[in-house]
Amino acid sequence: MFDYTVTTNKTVDDAVESITSSLQEVKFGVLWDFDVKETLHSKGFDNFNQSFRILEVCNPKAASEILKMEEKVSYFLPCKVVVYESEGQTKIGMPRPTALMENINSEDVRNFALDIEKTMVAAIDQAK
Numbered sequence: 001m002f003d004y005t006v007t008t009n010k011t012v013d014d015a016v017e018s019i020t021s022s023l024q025e026v027k028f029g030v031l032w033d034f035d036v037k038e039t040l041h042s043k044g045f046d047n048f049n050q051s052f053r054i055l056e057v058c059n060p061k062a063a064s065e066i067l068k069m070e071e072k073v074s075y076f077l078p079c080k081v082v083v084y085e086s087e088g089q090t091k092i093g094m095p096r097p098t099a100l101m102e103n104i105n106s107e108d109v110r111n112f113a114l115d116i117e118k119t120m121v122a123a124i125d126q127a128k
Contacts, residue, residue: 004121005093008128012051015083015090019127023057023081026119031078032056051085062116070109076100079120092124 008015020030036052058078066073081094097113097120104110 001096002099003093003095004117004124005091006124006128008090008092010090010128012053012083012085012090015092015127016053016055019055019081019083019092019124022123022126023120025126026059026123027061028057028059028079028120028123030055030057053083055081055083057081059116062112066109066112066116069112070104070106072104073101073109079116081120081124092127094120094124 010018016033023030032055034054034056036054037048037050040048056078057080063077079094079097081092083090083092097117098110101110101113
């Protein structure tokens, strides 16, 4: 499966705060918080009303290690976590690092991606 997504009873803003906190506990920081709805409204697209936040997150030590293994991994960095509202429910999700690395021809990279995925899944589960 390409993604890992959970449902929470929190608002989008509360879920962003919660996932930010749980990611910090595992040494991931939020580099950028892209509020899609706000950005589209500022560009004149007032008919887009879905709450949608895309967080770009990074663990600098992990990024440094995996980039030494394979430069093409840079295409997938930083990691993304998405928090959005869908059909009245708040979702927190991410593309699975293992799915992104399927075509990288290195077992070490794929194993590293699996470790990152387990860490991020635990952070998402904690945040919900």
